[in-house]
Amino acid sequence: MDLSPMRLSLETSFAATAVVTVTGTLAAGWRIRRRGAALELLDGFFLLPLVLPPTVVGFLLLLLLGRTSPLGGLLYELGARLVFSWPATVIAAAVTTFPLMYMTARAALEQVEGPLVEAARTLGASEGRIFREILLPLAWPGLAAGMVLTFARALGDFGATLILAGDIPGRTQTLPLAIFFAVESGDTAEAVRWSLVTVGISLAALGALNLWTRHRKGLAMRVVQQD
Amino acid sequence: MEFRAEFAVRRGAFRLNVALETKGERVGILGESGAGKTLTLRTVAGLERPERGRIEIDGSALYDSVHGINLPARERRAGFVFQNYALFPHRTVEENIGFGLGDLPRAEQDARVGALKERMHLGGLSGRYPRELSGGQQQRVALARALAGEPRILLLDEPLSALDFHLRGLVEKELLDSLAEYRGVTLYVSHSLEEVYRLCDVILVLAGGRVLASGPKEEIFRRPPSLEAARLTGCKNFSRARPAGNGMVEALDWGVMLRVAQPSAQAKHVAIRANHVAFADEPGGENVYSCTLAESTETPFRRTLYLRLPSGNGDGFHLQAEVPKDRWEQMRSRPEPWKVRLDPERLFVMAE
Numbered sequence: 001m002d003l004s005p006m007r008l009s010l011e012t013s014f015a016a017t018a019v020v021t022v023t024g025t026l027a028a029g030w031r032i033r034r035r036g037a038a039l040e041l042l043d044g045f046f047l048l049p050l051v052l053p054p055t056v057v058g059f060l061l062l063l064l065l066g067r068t069s070p071l072g073g074l075l076y077e078l079g080a081r082l083v084f085s086w087p088a089t090v091i092a093a094a095v096t097t098f099p100l101m102y103m104t105a106r107a108a109l110e111q112v113e114g115p116l117v118e119a120a121r122t123l124g125a126s127e128g129r130i131f132r133e134i135l136l137p138l139a140w141p142g143l144a145a146g147m148v149l150t151f152a153r154a155l156g157d158f159g160a161t162l163i164l165a166g167d168i169p170g171r172t173q174t175l176p177l178a179i180f181f182a183v184e185s186g187d188t189a190e191a192v193r194w195s196l197v198t199v200g201i202s203l204a205a206l207g208a209l210n211l212w213t214r215h216r217k218g219l220a221m222r223v224v225q226q227d
Numbered sequence: 228m229e230f231r232a233e234f235a236v237r238r239g240a241f242r243l244n245v246a247l248e249t250k251g252e253r254v255g256i257l258g259e260s261g262a263g264k265t266l267t268l269r270t271v272a273g274l275e276r277p278e279r280g281r282i283e284i285d286g287s288a289l290y291d292s293v294h295g296i297n298l299p300a301r302e303r304r305a306g307f308v309f310q311n312y313a314l315f316p317h318r319t320v321e322e323n324i325g326f327g328l329g330d331l332p333r334a335e336q337d338a339r340v341g342a343l344k345e346r347m348h349l350g351g352l353s354g355r356y357p358r359e360l361s362g363g364q365q366q367r368v369a370l371a372r373a374l375a376g377e378p379r380i381l382l383l384d385e386p387l388s389a390l391d392f393h394l395r396g397l398v399e400k401e402l403l404d405s406l407a408e409y410r411g412v413t414l415y416v417s418h419s420l421e422e423v424y425r426l427c428d429v430i431l432v433l434a435g436g437r438v439l440a441s442g443p444k445e446e447i448f449r450r451p452p453s454l455e456a457a458r459l460t461g462c463k464n465f466s467r468a469r470p471a472g473n474g475m476v477e478a479l480d481w482g483v484m485l486r487v488a489q490p491s492a493q494a495k496h497v498a499i500r501a502n503h504v505a506f507a508d509e510p511g512g513e514n515v516y517s518c519t520l521a522e523s524t525e526t527p528f529r530r531t532l533y534l535r536l537p538s539g540n541g542d543g544f545h546l547q548a549e550v551p552k553d554r555w556e557q558m559r560s561r562p563e564p565w566k567v568r569l570d571p572e573r574l575f576v577m578a579e
Binding site: 115118120122123124134 | 272273299300304306311313316317326329330373
């Protein structure tokens with residue numbers, strides 16, 4: 001039996017989660033210190049992938065990164081063939097899950113903002129040090145929850161992945177794609193098998209989230225008690 | 228250490244105008260909620276940006292709108308003790324105290340943290356987390372953390388208000404000892420006039436974003452410059468007044484003529500503090516008038532008497548007097564009317 005859809009899905013989801021955790025958290029950390037109408041617009045842009053149908057996201061990415069676009073052409077010249085390759089599955093999953101991580105990280109970081117950050121400032125800490133030593137550790141439970149959600153959502157992407165990365169078995173065919181094409185070709189047993197695998201991975205992710213939530217509650221209580 | 232600040236801050240509809248100068252005396256900033264006390268501290272610390280003005284320590288500017296200077300909070304070397312202490316919950320006592328010392332050599336950091344732990348009686352608590360400390364201990368950690376970087380100015384925002392009432396007296400005593408050893412400028416914010424009086428040398432009275440009075444505490448309490456300042460420093464008895472010549476004023480609401488030690492041709496109000504209202508055994512004498520008791524309330528050690536002057540206007544009481552419990556026990560059996568005496572040295576007149 002070819003296990004490549006499961007392997008690809010896990011690789012893609014972990015890679016996308018890693019990328020989105022870093023970019024989403026940094027974007028949120030940058031954003032919470034700033035106010036302005038232009039930034040509200042930027043927020044809309046950041047959150048767009050959440051409200052657009054994944055097929056539209058995939059298609060827009062294809063337009064942006066395809067060989068005929070300026071960016072895609074440049075990347076092609078440099079030897080990076082993103083479209084219809086494994087990196088495309090990661091890009092598709094990362095873009096569709098970015099809003100989820102961005103929103104969760106923003107909420108988690110904003111909760112820590114206030115006197116603790118101000119105290120650190122009066123003690124001479126740079127903004128970078130405040131981010132690393134105050135915001136990140138105290139927002140960590142919320143960030144971890146965001147990571148789990150991101151992972152689960154990345155695992156399930158179908159539309160954007162199909163359009164940007166195509167359905168190439170062993171290279172871009174992730175679990176949702178494998179299930180769709182198994183059903184289409186009438187191979188119900190295969191579809192059931194992959195579905196069960198997906199359920200298993202999703203349950204594991206949820207279990208991890210649950211553990212985090214419990215841990216977080218404990219931590220939150222300790223912080224509240226101190227106030 | 229010389230500290231000078233004069234600035235205007237705007238937060239929505241609220242405007243704050245502060246002018247303040249000190250040569251190292253401890254300054255108490257007194258006012259009700261929303262008077263602008265905390266905003267004043269935050270502006271000095273660099274956590275809020277004023278519209279204009281200048282803030283300087285020993286001649287070097289922290290903020291100057293004319294020269295475009297605005298040092299960020301991290302470069303001001305201002306130690307800030309927040310109302311709820313804002314200790315880092317994921318750091319131990321030792322790490323909290325040493326947080327601002329990252330740039331110093333390790334040995335120097337350890338020496339400073341060690342000395343502060345000793346001084347603040349935090350020796351056995353080094354490895355504890357803030358949540359494992361009592362309110363008083365948290366307050367000492369917050370103060371030690373603020374002092375660790377040897378700040379040029381120490382800003383305390385109601386540092387006792389988060390404590391249980393029974394703890395305050397004790398912690399206040401410790402705080403006074405620590406502040407006495409500190410050689411920089413101290414600004415102490417509180418809404419408790421007694422606390423400010425005990426801990427500070429100079430008082431700044433704020434109301435609605437304006438400075439109502441500032442000066443040595445004895446001065447402010449003995450002769451508040453305005454009605455509002457008198458009220459905020461705890462004075463309870465006021466009467467409209469007009470000058471009557473020869474060191475006398477006519478107290479219009481009380482319907483009596485009073486000799487005052489410091490008369491003023493501009494007298495508009497006359498006032499006396501409740502604990503300065505005295506009682507005479509004999510009728511006659513200067514500033515002695517008969518009165519009746521309208522009502523009285525009890526606190527654990529004192530009795531507050533609400534007195535009516537027959538000559539006064541209106542239906543309510545005219546004077547509020549505070550007497551110790553034992554004095555009250557002597558007085559209560561005596562027949563009314565009593566004789567109230569308003570000491571000319573204790574009365575003060577205000578030109579508004």
